[in-house]
Amino acid sequence: MDMNDSSARAVTSEKLRTVYTIWKSLAAGRIGPRRAELTPVQLRSAISWTFTVEAIDGGEDFRFGFAGDRLMQFLERRCASPTVAGMRGEHFFNQADDLFRKCITSGKPLVSGPKPTHYKGREHLERQVLLLPLSEDGVTVTGLLGAFDTWQLGTHPHKPEPVLAD
Numbered sequence: 001m002d003m004n005d006s007s008a009r010a011v012t013s014e015k016l017r018t019v020y021t022i023w024k025s026l027a028a029g030r031i032g033p034r035r036a037e038l039t040p041v042q043l044r045s046a047i048s049w050t051f052t053v054e055a056i057d058g059g060e061d062f063r064f065g066f067a068g069d070r071l072m073q074f075l076e077r078r079c080a081s082p083t084v085a086g087m088r089g090e091h092f093f094n095q096a097d098d099l100f101r102k103c104i105t106s107g108k109p110l111v112s113g114p115k116p117t118h119y120k121g122r123e124h125l126e127r128q129v130l131l132l133p134l135s136e137d138g139v140t141v142t143g144l145l146g147a148f149d150t151w152q153l154g155t156h157p158h159k160p161e162p163v164l165a166d
Contacts, residue, residue, distance in 0.1 A: 007130075010111040010163040012156055013149035016130040018046040020109065023132040023145055031107050032133035035143055046147060052134070053144040059104035061085045062097070062144075071148050074122060092119040099162060103131040104141045108165040114156040125150045126158065 011017050022042050026033035035052065043050055052065035062084040067075075084100065087093035095118065103110040113128035127150045134143040 005165060006163055007109040007111050007165040010159070011128070011130060012114055013049075013128050013130075013147075015046045015049045015149050016111075016128060016147045019043065019050055019145070019147040020130060020132070022046075023109075027132075030135065030138050031141060032135045032145075034136050035134050038134075038145060049147050049149055051146045051148065053100060053146060055100075055104055055142055055144070056083065059101055059141070062100050065143070074119070074125075074148070074150060076121065090120075092117065099129065099131060100144060102162060102164070103133060103144055106164050107133055107141050109133070110162050110164050112162040113159060114151065115158045115160065116153060117150065122150075124153050126153050126155060127151075128156075 008017070008020060011020060023033065026037050026042070038052075040047055048068040048070040051067040051071050054063040054065055056063055063082055064084075081087050084093055084097045088097060099110060099112050110131040111128065112131075114126045117123065117125045117127045127148060130147040132145040133141040134145055136142045
């Protein structure tokens, strides 16, 4: 991994580093790979911590796609709505919405955290999230590949602001 890359330097989790390395290889200098280029075989070692999000109407809303089993265990339940708009009002999903929009708008990888999760029942954990652009046309961000890891609160120094790639 190129440690001159601000996203790579900001990643604490080995699982997230693995996902970033796979994404960067598939992107091959483009804004991001197509969704169809991502396969379970490529993500095998980190698939449990990954998820996909589809941008609706250019990023006005987001639809959840695949979610790995570690993310589902963290959430403890299926999402109440298939879109983020249906879950706004909960701090956790408000933050997700903000991060998704930042990544879509910038067209660059984004790393958030480590920081407290703010998810009901999981306040004892901190999390780090990696969001990576996907593009069906090589120009517009049409979705996101995400990766998520958690630790006991206080394990890492907290980073209050997300880091975008250089």
